[in-house]
Amino acid sequence: MQKEIQALIGAIFMGTGAYFLAYSYGPRIWGRRKKVTKNYPEGFYNPKDTGSSERRIRIIKSALAGIAIGIMFFFYFYMK
Numbered sequence: 001m002q003k004e005i006q007a008l009i010g011a012i013f014m015g016t017g018a019y020f021l022a023y024s025y026g027p028r029i030w031g032r033r034k035k036v037t038k039n040y041p042e043g044f045y046n047p048k049d050t051g052s053s054e055r056r057i058r059i060i061k062s063a064l065a066g067i068a069i070g071i072m073f074f075f076y077f078y079m080k
Contacts, residue, residue: 003078006077007074007075007077007078008074010074010077011070011073011074012070014069014070014073015067015073016070017069018065018066018068018069018070019062019063019065020062020066022062022065023058023059026058026061026062027058
């Protein structure tokens with residue numbers, strides 16, 4: 001019982017650590033950099049301005065990386 005709890009706690013810590021690292025360094029890891037776009041006059045709609053969806057995708061990728069690392073470390077600590 002104690003071994004499973006230690007493995008679960010280790011997996012949670014490693015998964016959250018991987019999530020925060022992937023979120024903070026995500027653009028460098030996945031090679032996405034902000035492209036230079038044409039300046040539109042203020043008040044006009046810019047269809048290329050997709051700031052909210054980029055952030056959502058970044059959060060999803062980071063969460064998936066954290067979950068994957070957490071699962072890997074759970075099995076690592078559990079089998080050890």
